[in-house]
Amino acid sequence: MRLRARHDGVLLRPLAGRGGAPLRLPAGRGGPRLTLVRQVLGSRPRLLWALAGWSVVEALPMAALGIVLAHAIDDGFAAGEPVTGLLWLGALGAAWVVGAVGARQVVVTIAGLVEPFREALLSRVVAGVLHRADGDTAALARTNLQVELARDALAAVITVLRSFVFSLAGVIIGLAALVPELVVLILPPVVAGLALFAASLPALARRHRAFLLADEATAESVTAMAAGLRDVSAAGAEERIGDQVVARVDAQARAGTRLAGLTGARTLTLAVGGWLPVVIVLASAPSLGAGPGVVLGALTYVTQSLVPALSNLFEGLGANGVRLGVSLGRVLESAPVPPPRSVLEGGRSGGARLRGVRFAYGPHAEPVLDGLDLDLAEGEHLAVVGPSGIGKSTLASLLAGLLSPDAGWVLVGGIRADLIDPVNRVLVPQEAYVFRGTLLENLMYLGCGEIMAAVRAVGAEDLVARLGGLEADVDPALLSPAERQLITLVRAYLSPARLVILDEATCHLDAAAEARAEEAFARRGGTLVVIAHRISSAVRARRVLVMDGTGVMLGTHEDLLDRSPLYADLVGHWRIA
Structure with missing residues (x-):
């Protein structure tokens, strides 16, 4: 929770990030x-x-x-x-x-x-x-x-x-x-x-x-x-x-x-x-x-x-x-001074690099992540799988700059994640946020583009028609969780962000709708990280990161079936279901 x-x-x-690791100044120096x-x-x-x-x-x-x-x-x-x-x-x-x-x-x-x-x-x-x-x-x-x-x-x-x-x-x-x-x-x-x-x-x-x-x-x-x-x-x-x-x-x-x-x-x-x-x-x-x-x-x-x-x-x-x-x-x-705009704009690449990342929720808590190394190339499509509470959402927050590591560093486009211009990355959480206003205002909040093309790509055209078009007023309380997720997915699709992180952002969609949305983001360009709700998300990804609480394992779907007992077990349960 x-x-x-x-x-x-x-x-x-x-x-926007939380300010990063504090600037440590020697006590006796100016x-x-x-x-x-x-x-x-x-x-x-x-x-x-x-x-x-x-x-x-x-x-x-x-x-x-x-x-x-x-x-x-x-x-x-x-x-x-x-x-x-x-x-x-x-x-x-x-x-x-x-x-x-x-x-x-x-x-x-x-x-x-x-x-x-x-x-x-x-x-x-x-x-x-x-x-x-x-x-x-x-x-x-x-x-x-x-x-x-x-x-x-x-x-x-x-x-x-x-x-x-x-x-x-x-x-x-x-x-x-x-x-x-x-x-x-x-x-x-x-x-x-x-x-x-x-x-x-x-x-x-x-x-x-x-x-x-x-x-x-x-x-x-x-x-x-x-x-x-x-x-x-x-x-x-x-x-x-x-x-x-x-x-x-x-x-x-x-x-x-x-x-x-x-x-x-x-x-x-x-x-x-x-x-x-x-x-x-x-x-x-x-x-x-x-x-x-x-x-x-x-x-x-x-x-x-x-x-x-x-x-x-x-x-x-x-x-x-x-x-x-x-x-x-x-x-x-x-309050460390924000970097110059030229530095912030240097993070427009969606590629990411993590080295020696350690993070714990409190000074006396056990680390959720410890010594994590990870490279994400520009255009990468990565799925992250593992049991609940293992640290998948923590990893998503670190990549987005919402959290800062206790040790190690997280770079996006060569710049520290929490210092990147916020428009260059977007995190879509499980609990989708929709505000009162028109559907158009909700969809265009983060960027601009060909709206109906994005609606069709993500698979939200039926929802737009049911609500009465783009100029229709939206009452979030009258939307289902799946409908709210579709709206936020279109919003993220229209943003200029080169790094998109979907943290179980399709969990309320059926399997077909989830597949259509993820494939749309994969074709969109930039780097896509999916915190997988279904193992099918891992099958569609170019690479898969398995987190089991003691370490991580990175590879393709086929490779991990042989190397990771946890991943093979997850795939087996999925196929039986």
Whole structure:
């Protein structure tokens, strides 16, 4: 029933894949993530220059702070000139007013940079979801949340990086104006602190990503448990399901502990890069002939500008920078960008190739297919036979791009099956879909062509006549299952698809009608794969794939009668019947 539900209504539109295997990004590397950020930010150079200019204005008070305090003390209050000291402090107050204006414009400019970034990510998400067309609204909601997190994280990263760069520049300029020798003394510990921080970032990224994945796993486990409480209770599985949820919670707790342990290492980097320069100033400034005002000014630069800038950098980049990388990685995994149209059109051949294909319905389920290799040439007519539940419909869904393999790959026309333009393949399921409207609208939904020729080829002319012609209104509830199948078969016949997959699509037709429809598709051109309902479908096919649950066997009808006991048994039962 699970497979059947996945196929209901598939013929409503040409199939689109589910997005394929996720794009795996190394946890500690930038790759496509940094490229995406550079592309979006680099497309707005005027805003970047504006951000730099307003950052200079915002940093002006802190750059002037130490110099102003040194002059206010040494030339003003300590020299018995309080008016001079107050004038210097008044100048500092004016600088703060100017800096406030710059700070406001910095916020506005950063918003102008990150909102287009958010729009670009959302466009990518929407394009990826529309390309997959898998209807996974929960995944879409999670991806949208990651987009918002990425936007906020990028704004925070830009803010802290900009603040650190301009604060450090202000400290260097200010100290150089007061005591140039101090610049040479404090830069080595600052560089050492930055190096320690940079060395910890890859591990921090990995642990942050592990914590995020553990959090998502816990949420999914709790949601699944809550949704199935009645079934859990009916099956007496409370303890087992409870243990599974507890295990997810414990895994998240361990991931959080590991993340917290590494985050605490930032204290060491701040001690080296921020507080060691304070000791250097206190120990060196008097010996360099600096007066009380100069010493206070130098300490102000270090304690009020350098230390906060380093702290914000370590905390902001360590948290928001890692969050940005992880969120972008999740967006790229959940919504990989659709390939260019030229690539999609490369799959117009109906030939297919499967290598090492493995697929299971869930991480702990037994694989339905495991290590499957199969080649289908353009124009191939293949029948797939085997007991019910053996994986025939799963194979059909993989060829159509509706499912993606857990391992291995499926190519159609040389392109990954889930990335092929949907018009290039069509899957007709057992449960045929017919919508309210005219018969003509139903038949022409997937393509165009000589309608009555297709009707005659498939064997639906009597049905068209009974309904009152092509312009007659169709009520699906008044059609028999066989009549609905005939309509969907004509619809598929008229489509431009080079790969047609009939998944027991003729099971409600009698043997003669089934033979006529399959022979029509065989003459139509392109590749035809028939999930056989009757063994007669295998007799008509050029080759037959036998699936028995332990392996597969491929050959002609005559060949398999000798080589496959299962196939010979199926043929024997059919002949007796």
